[in-house]
Amino acid sequence: MVKVMASGVFDIIHLGHIHYLKESKKLGDELIVVVATDDTVRRYKHEPINSEQIRVDVVNELKSVDKAVLGYEGDMYRIVEELKPDIITLGYDQQFNSEEIKTELDKRGLKVKVEQVSELDLDLTGTRKIIRKIISLWNFQKKMEEIENPK
Numbered sequence: 120m121v122k123v124m125a126s127g128v129f130d131i132i133h134l135g136h137i138h139y140l141k142e143s144k145k146l147g148d149e150l151i152v153v154v155a156t157d158d159t160v161r162r163y164k165h166e167p168i169n170s171e172q173i174r175v176d177v178v179n180e181l182k183s184v185d186k187a188v189l190g191y192e193g194d195m196y197r198i199v200e201e202l203k204p205d206i207i208t209l210g211y212d213q214q215f216n217s218e219e220i221k222t223e224l225d226k227r228g229l230k231v232k233v234e235q236v237s238e239l240d241l242d243l244t245g246t247r248k249i250i251r252k253i254i255s256l257w258n259f260q261k262k263m264e265e266i267e268n269p270k
Contacts, residue, residue, distance in 0.1 A: 121147030124204035126190065127213070128155045129174045130167055131249055135210070137181070138239040143208040144183040146234060152178050152187040153198050159190065163214075165250075196223060199231065207231055211238040 125143040129136055129152075144150040154175045160167045169177070171189055178187035191197045199207065209215050217233045224231050 120149060121206065122149045122151065122202070122204045123147035123206045123208060124151050124153060124199065124202055125208045125210075126153040126155070127210060128160050128164055128167070129178050130160065130165075130169055132177060132181075133249060135212075135239050137183075139208070139210040139236050140181060140183045142236040146206050146208065149185045150183060151202055151204065152184050153190045153202075154178055154187055155190055156192055158192055196227060196229075199224070199229060200227065203229075204231055207233050209233065209235045211236060 123143050123146050125140060127136070127139070140150065140152065154171060155163075157167050157171045160171075167174070175187050175189050178184055188198070188202075207220065209217060209220075213235075217235060220233050224233070
């Protein structure tokens with residue numbers, strides 16, 4: 120049985136996430152998803168909209184996911200050592216260096232393949248893109264209200 124591990128924030132689930140997870144699942148028999156902790160999200164991306172437990176629960180409900188777990192703080196390889204995947208997948212836009220990951224895995228004696236999944240060519244395939252669009256639409260609405268209802 121081939122075990123695949125994917126990881127990410129998964130704050131606002133969108134088609135980019137679905138694509139990443141479906142493509143990851145195609146590479147093996149079991150897909151385990153590691154969801155970033157709130158502190159990790161704050162450190163590398165943004166203030167999480169949903170708590171880590173809500174994000175784990177939502178990812179666990181996705182059809183292609185066999186199991187979602189919360190990652191650890193600090194050593195990102197600790198969860199790899201625990202889960203022992205055969206393959207780690209990276210999303211097309213994840214800011215990891217696959218060669219550095221492979222080197223560290225080898226140093227730890229972990230025989231794991233690292234694969235990057237393809238990009239999904241759609242407009243709103245990232246959480247920050249979605250947040251920016253919501254803010255832009257909200258700002259536009261406010262300006263329209265000011266024009267239509269001057270004080």
